Every structure is written in structure tokens, then in C-alpha cells.
Amino acid sequence: xxxxxxxxxxxxxxxxxxxxxxxxxxxxxxxxxxxxxxxxxxxxxxxxxxxxxxxxxxxxxxxxxxxxxxxxxxxxxxxxxxxxxxxxxxxxxxxxxxxxxxxxxxxxxxxxxxxxxxxxxxxxxxxxxxxxxxxxxxxxxxxxxxxxxxxxxxxxxxxxxxxxxxxxxxxxxxxxxxxxxxxxxxxxxxxxxxxxxxxxxxxxxxxxxxxxxxxxxxxxxxxxxxxxxxxxxxxxxxxxxxxxxxxxxxxxxxxxxxxxxxxxxxxxxxxxxxxxxxxxxxxxxxxxxxxxxxxxxxxxxxxxxxxxxxxxxxxxxxxxxxxxxxxxxxxxxxxxxxxxxxxxxxxxxxxxxxxxxxxxxxxxxxxxxxxxxxxxxxxxxxxxxxxxxxxxxxxxxxxxxxxxxxxxxxxxxxxxxxxx
Ligand SMILES: Cc1cc2nc3c(=O)[nH]c(=O)nc-3n(C[C@H](O)[C@H](O)[C@H](O)COP(=O)(O)OP(=O)(O)OC[C@H]3O[C@@H](n4cnc5c(N)ncnc54)[C@H](O)[C@@H]3O)c2cc1C
Numbered sequence: 001x002x003x004x005x006x007x008x009x010x011x012x013x014x015x016x017x018x019x020x021x022x023x024x025x026x027x028x029x030x031x032x033x034x035x036x037x038x039x040x041x042x043x044x045x046x047x048x049x050x051x052x053x054x055x056x057x058x059x060x061x062x063x064x065x066x067x068x069x070x071x072x073x074x075x076x077x078x079x080x081x082x083x084x085x086x087x088x089x090x091x092x093x094x095x096x097x098x099x100x101x102x103x104x105x106x107x108x109x110x111x112x113x114x115x116x117x118x119x120x121x122x123x124x125x126x127x128x129x130x131x132x133x134x135x136x137x138x139x140x141x142x143x144x145x146x147x148x149x150x151x152x153x154x155x156x157x158x159x160x161x162x163x164x165x166x167x168x169x170x171x172x173x174x175x176x177x178x179x180x181x182x183x184x185x186x187x188x189x190x191x192x193x194x195x196x197x198x199x200x201x202x203x204x205x206x207x208x209x210x211x212x213x214x215x216x217x218x219x220x221x222x223x224x225x226x227x228x229x230x231x232x233x234x235x236x237x238x239x240x241x242x243x244x245x246x247x248x249x250x251x252x253x254x255x256x257x258x259x260x261x262x263x264x265x266x267x268x269x270x271x272x273x274x275x276x277x278x279x280x281x282x283x284x285x286x287x288x289x290x291x292x293x294x295x296x297x298x299x300x301x302x303x304x305x306x307x308x309x310x311x312x313x314x315x316x317x318x319x320x321x322x323x324x325x326x327x328x329x330x331x332x333x334x335x336x337x338x339x340x341x342x343x344x345x346x347x348x349x350x351x352x353x354x355x356x357x358x359x360x361x362x363x364x365x366x367x368x369x370x371x372x373x374x375x376x377x378x379x380x381x382x383x384x385x386x387x388x389x390x391x392x393x394x395x396x397x398x399x400x401x402x403x404x405x406x407x408x409x410x411x412x413x414x415x416x417x418x419x420x
Contacts, residue, residue: 002194005035007219010409011211012036012402013202013237014226015193016045017061017395018383020184021402022224022409023191029410035220036191037213039198039353043188046228046354047395049181052344055297056179057262059346060357061395063088067174070396072183079186082177084295089277091147091289097279097331107282110140122165129363130164131156145285149306152360152393153256155285163361163369168390177295180395198353199227203240204380222409224381226402229253229372230355239380246382249372252365253386255356258305259313259346261288261320265298266339272332280327288324292332299343300328305357310349317345358393359386373401378412381405 009032012019019036020043026034042048046060064070064083077083091111094104117133130148134141134156148156152164176183196214203210208219231237232250239246274296280287286308291301302324304312312320321342329337348357361368373387383405384398391397 001196002035002192004194004197004213004215004218005033005192006217007208008033008035009220009413010034010222010224010406011209011218011220012224012226013199013211014038014045014384015040015043015188015191015195016226016384017047017184017398018226018385018387018402018405019045019224020188020191021399022226022383022406023193023402024187025403025406026410027191029406032410032413034192035218036193037197037199037211037218038193038195039214041195043193043195044181044184046348046357047181047184049179049185050344051179052262053264053299055299056177056182057299057301057344058180059260059344060348061180062175064174064176064180065394065396066168066170066172066391068172069168069170072396072399073174075187076176076183079183081183084175084177086275088173088291091143091277091279093277094279094282096276097282099282107140107143110138111144114144118161119165122162127160127162127364127366129157130159130161132161140282142285143279143282145306146279146281146287146289149256149285149308150258150289150303153258153305153309153357154254154360155306158360158362160361160363160366163366163392166366166390167392175295184395199237201238201240202380204376205240209379222379222381222413224383224402224405224409226382226384226398226405228255228354228356228384229359229386230255231353232372234355243376243380245371246376249365249368250386252362252368253359253372254362255349255354255358256305256360257307257309257313257349258303258357259309259320259348261302261304261317261324261345262343263300263302263321263324263340264343265293265300265336269293269332269336278328278331280324280331288327290324290328300324300340313347313349317342320345360393375405375408375412378408381409
């Protein structure tokens with residue numbers, strides 16, 4: 001276990017994608033002493049790979065979104081990870097869910113119309129929720145709600161249109177065969193990460209910033225805070241003097257809820273291709289999406305979000321499995337029931353160091369991302385997925401925000417170099 005130093009130039013709070021990105025940039029600069037203070041007994045935060053059945057499963061981030069623009073794609077390849085480029089079929093194959101080919105075309109056209117309407121409305125003076133552009137009583141409204149719960153972790157009435165359209169998506173999505181979490185474990189190798197060192201207070205009154213952690217006190221000239229907005233908004237970390245603007249911005253950018261259930265699947269499925277994507281229901285927002293035999297593995301990955309996920313988390317893995325088994329039996333035939341067993345599941349809302357899955361902006365709060373990301377007195381810097389202006393809610397957005405904060409911290413230290 002890394003010893004807790006008493007004094008460093010830069011302390012990074014959190015060893016998720018943003019914290020690892022920040023720490024690597026600082027480490028590579030070679031001019032400053034650093035420590036990463038991490039509450040958990042592992043690195044990666046919301047990127048975490050496990051292997052309960054011998055093959056890797058990503059509990060959090062799995063997809064290299066905007067993979068052709070994602071800086072982690074070339075890094076992963078350089079480190080010898082195998083990048084799987086088969087494009088996902090998210091919500092494009094509704095005929096597998098009992099819809100006709102004509103209905104599937106209608107849905108795809110409607111989805112495009114929604115995209116354009118969101119862009120149009122986002123330029124209006126007043127921000128509003130994504131639900132604003134729903135057609136009242138529309139045939140596909142429940143599926144639009146379900147897709148919002150998967151993409152944003154929240155239903156359409158809670159999500160800012162203006163923020164939503166700022167997200168940049170190149171449409172290319174890749175996976176890492178070894179797991180996204182394993183990549184971040186590799187990227188954290190050699191970094192001075194003090195685990196089980198939850199920070200409870202950042203006192204930035206004096207010349208030296210004082211950090212109270214579960215393992216003792218550290219002083220630092222600069223601090224980079226990379227914890228989720230939920231941790232800031234609930235004041236799990238207290239700032240002295242208080243930072244009310246940060247608290248308000250974090251509250252405007254809550255974490256939505258998305259969870260996964262991993263199911264083992266015995267034997268092949270007749271008439272079903274491998275690595276396909278299924279939508280459980282096209283008529284209820286309380287549904288799951290499924291990757292069947294992803295990367296040819298004997299498994300089904302189930303994904304669900306929003307209020308539905310929050311409720312299922314409370315009920316536990318058995319309830320998740322029972323729901324998924326019913327939907328899958330309806331779609332693939334009841335014989336599948338005997339061949340499935342639950343492998344693992346997540347409960348990101350109940351996780352004390354995440355308290356949710358990824359950030360969305362409440363209506364009227366799109367500009368909170370810039371408020372959250374702004375440094376305080378050029379001494380306390382902020383990073384994390386919620387600080388990203390265009391790649392929020394993703395691992396690469398977090399990584400890039402960490403690098404930006406590290407560069408700002410380095411620049412702020414430059415005039416004082418040699419004084420310490
Ligand atoms: C189910 C799910 C699926 C997802 N799918 C994708 C995907 O396919 N692609 C993608 O790009 N993104 C995906 N994401 C989002 C992605 O995982 C996150 O946006 C990203 O990992 C966030 O990184 P971060 O560094 O900002 O925060 P975190 O990963 O949360 O890191 C913050 C760290 O701070 C630590 N911490 C918290 N409180 C304290 C404290 N008081 N003191 C010290 N340390 C503390 C935490 O333990 C954590 O390690 C998914 C997330 C989930 C949950």
C-alpha cells in the first residue's frame with residue numbers, strides 16, 4: 001500500500017479516469033511531487049472490470065465512445081489491448097423485439113426527427129427538458145423514455161436539452177476485449193495512489209492546503225478534485241472556506257442511474273446471431289436492453305436505467321434476474337430459462353463512492369459544467385466526467401478533463417518553481 005506522504009506539490013482526489021489522467025500528466029512532467037488519494041481499495045472508479053466466470057465483464061464503462069476521436073483508443077492499442085470494432089446495434093433492430101420492418105423504419109425516422117427537434121429547440125432562449133419535444137401520446141414515447149434512461153440515466157423530463165445537444169458523438173463505438181477497467185489499471189501502474197484514503201475535508205484557508213483523509217492529513221500546494229458530483233453535492237468532502245458555487249453546480253449536474261446484470265448462458269441459441277442487441281420492450285420504459293453473446297462469450301449483458309434501475313437496485317440481483325429472464329423468455333423462447341444464471345450485477349446508486357452512474361444536467365443547468373470545472377484561486381482545480389464540456393458522462397471525457405486540470409495546476413506552479 002502506498003504510504004501517505006505528509007506534504008506534496010499536487011494532491012489528486014480520486015483515482016478514476018480523471019484522477020488517473022491528471023496524475024499521469026503530472027507524473028510525466030517530472031517536476032512536481034504528487035499523491036492520488038482514493039477512497040476505495042482499488043483504482044478505476046466507475047470503470048471496473050471483473051471476471052467472475054473467467055472472462056472480463058465491465059461493471060461500469062465498457063464502450064470507447066466516439067472511438068475514432070477518443071484519445072484512449074490509440075493508447076489502448078499501443079499498450080497491446082485488442083480493440084473490437086463491431087458496431088453496436090443500439091435500438092436499430094426492433095424487429096427482434098416483435099416489431100415489423102415497417103415499424104422499425106418508422107422508429108428510426110422518428111428518432112432522427114427527435115434529434116433534429118432537440119437541436120432546434122436547444123437554440124431557443126429558454127432551456128427546457130428533453131420531454132419538451134415529445135409528441136403528446138406518441139406511439140414511441142415509452143421507447144424514447146427507455147433510451148433516455150440508458151443514455152442519460154434519467155427520464156426525458158429531467159434532462160436539459162441544451163446540455164444534451166452539446167455532447168459530441170462521432171457514432172463510432174468500440175470495445176476492449178480485455179475490459180475498459182483493465183486499461184485504467186494499466187494506466188495507473190506506477191502512480192502513487194494511496195488507497196482507502198477517503199478525503200473528508202479540503203481546507204484551503206492557509207498557504208498550504210490541508211486535506212483530511214481516512215489515513216491522516218496531507219498538505220499540498222495544489223489540489224485536483226475529481227470525485228463525482230454526487231460526492232460534492234452531498235458534502236461528503238467539505239471545503240473550508242465553503243465553495244457554494246461548486247455545490248450548486250454539482251447539484252445541477254446529478255448522476256443518473258444505470259446498472260448492469262450479467263447472465264451466464266449455456267449452449268448456443270438456435271436462429272440467434274451472436275453479439276446482437278435486443279430491446280426488451282418497445283412499449284414500456286421499464287425495460288432492459290441486452291447484448292446477447294457479446295464478443296462470442298457465453299453470456300448476456302443486461303443494461304437498465306433511470307427510476308426503474310433505482311428501484312431494481314433496492315430489490316437486488318434476484319429481482320433483476322427475474323425481470324430479465326421474463327423479457328428474454330418472451331423474446332427468445334421459454335427454453336432459454338433453464339440455461340441462464342445470474343453472474344454479477346451492479347448497484348451504482350448505492351455505491352457510497354459513486355452514488356450514481358453518470359452526470360446529466362437538469363433543465364436550465366447546462367452551463368453548470370463550466371462553473372464546476374473552473375479553478376478556485378488557481379489552487380483548487382476540478383476534473384471528472386461532469387466537467388467535460390462535450391464528452392461528459394464518459395470515461396474519455398473524464399480522462400481529458402483530468403489532463404486539462406493537471407496542465408492548469410502545472411502552469412499555476414511554474415512561477416513559484418524553486419520556492420518549495
Ligand atoms: C453502468 C455504467 C456504464 C457506463 N458505460 C460507459 C461506457 O460504455 N463508456 C464510457 O465512456 N463511459 C461509460 N460510463 C461512464 C464512465 O464510467 C464515467 O463517466 C467515468 O468513469 C467517470 O470517471 P471520473 O474519474 O470522472 O469519476 P469516477 O470514476 O467516479 O472516479 C472518482 C474517484 O473518486 C473516488 N472518491 C469518491 N469520493 C472520494 C473521497 N471522498 N475521497 C477520495 N476518493 C473519493 C471514487 O472512489 C472514484 O475512484 C458508464 C458508467 C456506468 C456506471
